[in-house]
């Protein structure tokens with residue numbers, strides 16, 4: 475599947491968190507190309523503006539989703555601007571190499587604040603609006619949301635939490651006509667490894683090792699994930715909810 479938009483999201487409103495790089499940037503652009511108005515959220519204004527450049531449907535909202543009231547403000551900005559909300563893409567997330575021996579409560583809290591608490595606060599704030607539009611929530615998990623990850627157990631645990639939120643919200647919100655699904659990407663080109671504080675040689679080694687383990691022989695591209703976000707957001711995708719779709723070049727089978 476390519477990122478060429480097949481779906482028609484004309485006039486739909488979407489929030490995409492973490493839109494300044496990687497999967498979030500590709501998602502914001504793909505949804506906008508399909509006709510949606512997109513609020514791109516992240517901390518770096520310049521990165522968000524680069525995402526929006528040449529895409530008139532993308533507006534940017536620099537914000538720290540860990541900040542008190544940050545997630546609620548994001549929803550207000552989108553609905554004040556466009557009057558309604560159809561799609562929430564909980565994409566912003568951070569990875570953390572943290573063996574148990576080195577684990578600290580502060581580091582766990584920092585990880586869960588962004589990967590679990592912020593998506594929950596965003597979903598809650600979006601709920602009245604999604605009820606009105608019978609909209610959809612798409613959570614970006616990871617293949618490690620349902621596989622063990624020695625040395626980064628709390629990252630895996632945070633994504634496992636997101637997958638269980640996905641399934642539980644799908645049932646809870648089904649009577650409102652709100653669909654809730656998740657994507658679980660495998661290793662994908664982005665700023666994630668650098669954002670985790672790893673050195674360049676370590677990053678290069680990880681990338682090589684990952685590519686060698688992936689049956690399709692390479693890491694993924696952000697557009698290849700964004701294409702599936704578009705598919706899940708498509709109002710024509712009417713009967714799919716509570717699913718976690720793994721997109722990983724076959725890694726999970728190996």
Ligand SMILES: NC(=O)c1ccc[n+]([C@@H]2O[C@H](COP(=O)([O-])OP(=O)(O)OC[C@H]3O[C@@H](n4cnc5c(N)ncnc54)[C@H](OP(=O)(O)O)[C@@H]3O)[C@@H](O)[C@H]2O)c1
Pocket residue numbers: 491492493494495496497498515516517518519521537538539540565566567568569588614615616617658659660661662663664665666667669
């Ligand atoms: N790449 C992979 O291999 C992979 C695999 C599986 C799952 N994922 C998941 O995919 C999602 C996107 O990651 P990515 O790979 O595209 O990595 P990325 O390029 O590092 O993107 C993460 C985005 O989140 C934003 N962000 C970080 N902290 C934030 C905060 N406190 N408030 C608001 N925004 C914040 C960052 O922008 P600012 O720094 O400007 O805030 C950044 O644009 C994540 O949930 C990640 O766990 C990635």
